Amino acid sequence: MRKKSLDNKIFLQYVSLVLPGMLIFTVGLIIPLFMAFRYSFTSWNGMTKEMPFVGLENYKKFFTDSYVRDAWAFTIKFTIWNTIIQNVFALLFAMALDSAVKAKKIYRTIFFIPCLISALITGFVWLRMYSNILPKFNELIGAHFNFLLFGSKETVLLGLLIANNWQWIGYWMLIYLAALQSVPLELYEAAKVDGASRWKQFIHVTLPMLAPAFTICIVGITTGSLKVYDLMVSSTGGGPGRASTSIIYLIYNTAIGGRQYGYGSAMSISLVVVLLIIAVIQVGILRKREVQA
Numbered sequence: 001m002r003k004k005s006l007d008n009k010i011f012l013q014y015v016s017l018v019l020p021g022m023l024i025f026t027v028g029l030i031i032p033l034f035m036a037f038r039y040s041f042t043s044w045n046g047m048t049k050e051m052p053f054v055g056l057e058n059y060k061k062f063f064t065d066s067y068v069r070d071a072w073a074f075t076i077k078f079t080i081w082n083t084i085i086q087n088v089f090a091l092l093f094a095m096a097l098d099s100a101v102k103a104k105k106i107y108r109t110i111f112f113i114p115c116l117i118s119a120l121i122t123g124f125v126w127l128r129m130y131s132n133i134l135p136k137f138n139e140l141i142g143a144h145f146n147f148l149l150f151g152s153k154e155t156v157l158l159g160l161l162i163a164n165n166w167q168w169i170g171y172w173m174l175i176y177l178a179a180l181q182s183v184p185l186e187l188y189e190a191a192k193v194d195g196a197s198r199w200k201q202f203i204h205v206t207l208p209m210l211a212p213a214f215t216i217c218i219v220g221i222t223t224g225s226l227k228v229y230d231l232m233v234s235s236t237g238g239g240p241g242r243a244s245t246s247i248i249y250l251i252y253n254t255a256i257g258g259r260q261y262g263y264g265s266a267m268s269i270s271l272v273v274v275l276l277i278i279a280v281i282q283v284g285i286l287r288k289r290e291v292q293a
Helices: 002-039 057-064 066-098 104-116 119-141 156-181 185-193 198-209 211-226 230-235 247-257 261-292
Strands: none
Touching: 002 261, 057 261, 066 104, 066 156, 066 211, 066 247, 104 156, 119 156, 119 230, 156 211, 156 230, 185 198, 198 211, 211 261, 247 261
């Protein structure tokens, strides 16, 4: 009886710890997701009680809408470049700070500080940098560099990539750094005994041991890039024209700004499906590499 009573107490403790999080997750994510799925089959404008049922019309419109096509094109380009740049530089910085560099803790702090800044603030900071501060650099050195990256369709993607990577590289760097510091030194010593060069040690020892970190960083950066929104709000406003309108930004403008909650819900459901498919594929492929490593 005592054991059963103890088990019941432990069970109630687990439930008391898990239940608040489950309630927040359900109310904040699961219920809105099902509501959005319901709205996606209507032409609801968000203001009236009536929700006219339109079936699959919103989804058909989604596939023929040039605004959606342009938004997805920008989002995909941003995601691909962002994933490559952040992973490469985060790993390089992590390797540099894992070596015998003086004042490593100070550098780690400096790299990590931008992560603590809101993406909205980051957008304002880089808007100011491109429009006011960096152009003055031209005046000082008598050069003619084009720092107005947010003002042109050809350069807005580059400007956003610089701002986004400035903010987040330090975060992913710490994950790679933690993974590097968990690699057993015995593996490197054994590789040296076998006559392996530093490059071969990196290829055959370091990279395989970093497989779990690659999974976390690649999936995290990819899904985060697909959902980018607040950086555009405070920097480019989706412009010039529609050149930097991400799919999330378009969904917001359609549902909230355009009062097309039904159509906006259809777009959001489509985004959730894309996110799930990409995440499942990436995790599946990267997990296999972890096992092989």
